[in-house]
Amino acid sequence: LNDYFVGAMKGAILDINSSARVVDITHEIPPQAIEVAAFNLLAVYKTFGAGTIHVAVVDPGVGSARRPIVISAGGQFFVGPDNGIFSYVLDRESDARVYHVTNDLYFLKPTSATFHGRDVFAPIAAALSTGVSPRELGDGIDDPVRLKSLAPERLKHGKLGGRLIHIDRFGNCITNFTRNELPDKLIRQGARLNIKGKVVSEFREFFAGESKARLFALWGSAGFLEIVAPNRSAAKLLKAKRGDKILLELRYGIRVVSAHRAVG
Amino acid sequence: LNDYFVGAMKGAILDINSSARVVDITHEIPPQAIEVAAFNLLAVYKTFGAGTIHVAVVDPGVGSARRPIVISAGGQFFVGPDNGIFSYVLDRESDARVYHVTNDLYFLKPTSATFHGRDVFAPIAAALSTGVSPRELGDGIDDPVRLKSLAPERLKHGKLGGRLIHIDRFGNCITNFTRNELPDKLIRQGARLNIKGKVVSEFREFFAGESKARLFALWGSAGFLEIVAPNRSAAKLLKAKRGDKILLELRYGIRVVSAHRAVG
Amino acid sequence: LNDYFVGAMKGAILDINSSARVVDITHEIPPQAIEVAAFNLLAVYKTFGAGTIHVAVVDPGVGSARRPIVISAGGQFFVGPDNGIFSYVLDRESDARVYHVTNDLYFLKPTSATFHGRDVFAPIAAALSTGVSPRELGDGIDDPVRLKSLAPERLKHGKLGGRLIHIDRFGNCITNFTRNELPDKLIRQGARLNIKGKVVSEFREFFAGESKARLFALWGSAGFLEIVAPNRSAAKLLKAKRGDKILLELRYGIRVVSAHRAVG
Numbered sequence: 001l002n003d004y005f006v007g008a009m010k011g012a013i014l015d016i017n018s019s020a021r022v023v024d025i026t027h028e029i030p031p032q033a034i035e036v037a038a039f040n041l042l043a044v045y046k047t048f049g050a051g052t053i054h055v056a057v058v059d060p061g062v063g064s065a066r067r068p069i070v071i072s073a074g075g076q077f078f079v080g081p082d083n084g085i086f087s088y089v090l091d092r093e094s095d096a097r098v099y100h101v102t103n104d105l106y107f108l109k110p111t112s113a114t115f116h117g118r119d120v121f122a123p124i125a126a127a128l129s130t131g132v133s134p135r136e137l138g139d140g141i142d143d144p145v146r147l148k149s150l151a152p153e154r155l156k157h158g159k160l161g162g163r164l165i166h167i168d169r170f171g172n173c174i175t176n177f178t179r180n181e182l183p184d185k186l187i188r189q190g191a192r193l194n195i196k197g198k199v200v201s202e203f204r205e206f207f208a209g210e211s212k213a214r215l216f217a218l219w220g221s222a223g224f225l226e227i228v229a230p231n232r233s234a235a236k237l238l239k240a241k242r243g244d245k246i247l248l249e250l251r252y253g254i255r256v257v258s259a260h261r262a263v264g
Numbered sequence: 265l266n267d268y269f270v271g272a273m274k275g276a277i278l279d280i281n282s283s284a285r286v287v288d289i290t291h292e293i294p295p296q297a298i299e300v301a302a303f304n305l306l307a308v309y310k311t312f313g314a315g316t317i318h319v320a321v322v323d324p325g326v327g328s329a330r331r332p333i334v335i336s337a338g339g340q341f342f343v344g345p346d347n348g349i350f351s352y353v354l355d356r357e358s359d360a361r362v363y364h365v366t367n368d369l370y371f372l373k374p375t376s377a378t379f380h381g382r383d384v385f386a387p388i389a390a391a392l393s394t395g396v397s398p399r400e401l402g403d404g405i406d407d408p409v410r411l412k413s414l415a416p417e418r419l420k421h422g423k424l425g426g427r428l429i430h431i432d433r434f435g436n437c438i439t440n441f442t443r444n445e446l447p448d449k450l451i452r453q454g455a456r457l458n459i460k461g462k463v464v465s466e467f468r469e470f471f472a473g474e475s476k477a478r479l480f481a482l483w484g485s486a487g488f489l490e491i492v493a494p495n496r497s498a499a500k501l502l503k504a505k506r507g508d509k510i511l512l513e514l515r516y517g518i519r520v521v522s523a524h525r526a527v528g
Numbered sequence: 529l530n531d532y533f534v535g536a537m538k539g540a541i542l543d544i545n546s547s548a549r550v551v552d553i554t555h556e557i558p559p560q561a562i563e564v565a566a567f568n569l570l571a572v573y574k575t576f577g578a579g580t581i582h583v584a585v586v587d588p589g590v591g592s593a594r595r596p597i598v599i600s601a602g603g604q605f606f607v608g609p610d611n612g613i614f615s616y617v618l619d620r621e622s623d624a625r626v627y628h629v630t631n632d633l634y635f636l637k638p639t640s641a642t643f644h645g646r647d648v649f650a651p652i653a654a655a656l657s658t659g660v661s662p663r664e665l666g667d668g669i670d671d672p673v674r675l676k677s678l679a680p681e682r683l684k685h686g687k688l689g690g691r692l693i694h695i696d697r698f699g700n701c702i703t704n705f706t707r708n709e710l711p712d713k714l715i716r717q718g719a720r721l722n723i724k725g726k727v728v729s730e731f732r733e734f735f736a737g738e739s740k741a742r743l744f745a746l747w748g749s750a751g752f753l754e755i756v757a758p759n760r761s762a763a764k765l766l767k768a769k770r771g772d773k774i775l776l777e778l779r780y781g782i783r784v785v786s787a788h789r790a791v792g
Contacts, residue, residue: 004569004750006553007553007572008571008572011572011580021278021282023278041268044268047275047279047382052275113746114749220378221376221379226378285542287542288538289534290535304532311539312542313546483641483642484642484643485536485646485647
């Protein structure tokens with residue numbers, strides 16, 4: 001936001017389709033933090049309606065060496081470099097189709113070597129918004145770059161291995177556990193998280209309300225379990241950073257394992 | 265801006281009303297600084313035309329415990345949590361009516377416990393923009409949360425007690441004095457401000473121009489008297505912070521008091 | 529962005545022309561850094577289509593003492609204070625005409641002394657967007673404030689004297705050399721940059737790719753030669769700051785000079 005880069009991309013879009021509605025998601029992704037960008041996109045894309053075209057570029061300088069791709073998935077389009085940024089969307093959307101853009105008809109000319117956001121990705125998005133089909137832009141591919149999956153690992157004794165996938169500006173620690181692994185029924189039967197040597201065993205519905213616990217877990221707005229601290233930064237309390245491992249123990253899982261051992 | 269929160273709210277609005285015009289005021293209100301948000305809203309709402317719908321949320325996590333309200337005032341609507349954020353608008357607009365939103369028809373479902381900005385407030389705003397009446401959303405209430413009034417206190421000897429209500433990015437110190445308390449005629453007769461042991465007695469029309477004074481007062485764009493320093497931060501010079509007390513002495517007031525004493 | 533200033537300007541525009549498309553370029557220009565603003569505008573304006581109206585204000589407090597101007601140039605309009613902010617556009621666009629706005633018909637009333645962005649420049653831009661002609665706003669002038677030209681100096685022995693005109697958020701150092709002074713043919717014949725006692729002699733097309741050089745030069749997206757470092761801040765490596773001098777030596781120039789000396 002402290003340079004002309006974002007404004008230039010919007011100018012390039014509006015120059016092709018002056019009736020396009022351009023909405024900013026975030027321009028504060030740290031340089032080259034593709035996983036952070038991928039998480040933010042995952043958290044937000046479903047809030048937008050069918051036909052939305054998402055443009056994502058991380059580090060305009062470096063990203064330009066990747067092949068440009070368009071993804072059609074879940075009634076929306078995604079435009080950007082093939083660096084894994086759309087990886088989590090691909091994990092979610094079973095109807096996803098990926099195209100390698102080789103047709104430069106819509107590129108801004110002369111096409112710079114350093115600012116593909118303005119010269120390649122924005123114009124592709126604008127072209128799609130005017131009804132151009134991804135097939136007109138290039139062939140389908142089946143080997144897009146993928147990030148490590150967000151699915152937790154199933155460990156022995158019924159435990160689940162997860163990780164911190166994001167820390168938001170409030171210091172809330174977002175894990176990769178979803179209701180798929182952890183339906184309410186299992187939580188009611190008892191579950192606890194182990195992170196950085198600390199145990200979080202309180203699961204709550206809201207931030208507000210009295211509690212003696214310094215840390216508790218709740219379902220975040222992106223559908224992932226979050227570790228939070230009331231009016232404080234959970235990340236600071238835990239000295240946690242993105243990528244840290246989290247162990248999820250279900251009492252149900254432990255009980256089954258014990259029974260299994262007795263049999264053994 | 266460094267997370268997906270704002271983008272998600274816009275997505276939720278545009279998904280309901282794709283022709284809505286969404287304008288950002290600011291997303292840099294410090295967490296839970298309701299007074300700062302209330303001031304910024306007060307300073308800007310009149311610049312927008314009739315029919316504008318203002319959505320204001322401070323700290324999406326914490327605000328969600330408050331009841332959601334809609335205010336109809338001065339030909340505009342205001343949507344947000346009942347935490348005092350619209351308090352200064354209520355002070356200004358005598359026709360204001362406040363509604364407690366209990367009808368969840370327009371909420372995003374499933375409605376998260378942690379992100380009412382996206383799931384509750386943005387959809388309410390979008391519904392209003394399509395012509396839904398506040399009365400359809402809930403009953404009128406007469407006990408919204410109110411912040412301490414912005415009106416200065418009338419002290420004895422004709423003095424006025426005020427406070428710093430905002431410090432802007434240039435370090436200008438915005439007081440709660442308006443032309444109501446301080447018409448030009450009184451300034452011409454002589455007035456001075458006491459703040460943090462320093463006296464400000466120069467009142468000016470512009471920032472620019474030569475002056476020997478390190479600090480002077482002028483009418484800011486939000487209609488409040490500001491203490492400023494040419495090309496410097498008045499806040500730093502004064503070591504001032506939001507909430508600091510300011511005493512306003514009018515020569516007129518002092519003269520009257522003296523006369524009164526003579527009579528006594 | 530952490531105050532209401534930008535939102536207020538958009539409100540003022542939309543109140544006059546509710547169908548205007550408002551696009552942010554940047555609001556992070558350091559206070560009074562007119563050259564930085566001028567560079568960002570130069571880098572981006574051509575990406576927007578004909579009929580675009582650019583509004584630029586640096587430091588809303590201080591800028592207000594300058595006369596308000598409108599520039600018609602290259603099929604676009606530019607609105608702001610006469611402080612040099614449009615200087616580089618004037619250097620580029622030979623058809624530019626500058627008008628001093630004296631007609632206050634479209635100003636927001638009462639017009640504040642401190643926020644001309646909202647009360648003067650935004651309304652002027654909105655008026656232009658509804659078809660008002662610059663001639664209706666004031667007379668043409670031929671003495672707008674100009675910044676030092678971006679053209680490099682021609683030194684003896686065929687050398688060129690340039691300077692750093694911008695350092696972007698990645699630490700890339702943008703010079704004032706363009707393809708006009710440095711066509712590809714000359715680069716292929718050999719050229720090198722001297723900056724802060726260091727020599728940069730590698731010229732590349734892309735950021736990516738292996739190299740032993742810590743620093744190299746490439747054409748940036750704004751059309752200027754940049755000194756960059758792969759995945760690092762060239763500015764930090766060079767301890768460079770905006771305004772630093774750069775010497776460009778062409779082998780062609782040197783060869784000619786040698787010949788000349790031999791003749792001498």
